[in-house]
Amino acid sequence: MPIFSSATKAPTHLLLLKAGGVLRIDEPVGQSIAVFDGTVWLTQVDDDGRDVFLHGGDTFDFDRDGPVVVEGIDNAQLIVWPALAKAA
Numbered sequence: 761m762p763i764f765s766s767a768t769k770a771p772t773h774l775l776l777l778k779a780g781g782v783l784r785i786d787e788p789v790g791q792s793i794a795v796f797d798g799t800v801w802l803t804q805v806d807d808d809g810r811d812v813f814l815h816g817g818d819t820f821d822f823d824r825d826g827p828v829v830v831e832g833i834d835n836a837q838l839i840v841w842p843a844l845a846k847a848a
Contacts, residue, residue: 774839777832783840784829788822791842795819798836804828814838 777783777800785791788804795814802812806826813833814820822828830838 774837777830777836777838779832779834781832782829783831784827785822785840786827787825788828789825790822791840792819792821793830793838793840796837796839798838799833800830800836800838801833802828802830 774796775783777798793800793802793814795816795818797816799813799815802814802820803810804822804824804826805828806824808824808826812820
């Protein structure tokens with residue numbers, strides 16, 4: 761399985777994640793993911809039992825300190841970027 765690992769910041773360009781491909785984001789807090797096409801599964805490793813499935817058009821804000829693993833369920837196009845500040 762191909763693995764992409766980011767040291768501190770995730771890429772801000774379009775990523776093509778093949779079915780079975782894995783993306784690891786080591787410091788995800790303050791970042792978001794958007795899936796444009798396909799389906800991915802993600803889990804935040806530190807004390808988070810949720811399994812999150814994102815489909816084309818879905819977004820997710822990372823809210824845990826530990827690494828995140830994103831796996832392509834089928835071929836997917838996605839982007840990871842710094843989250844925008846929430847309005848008060």
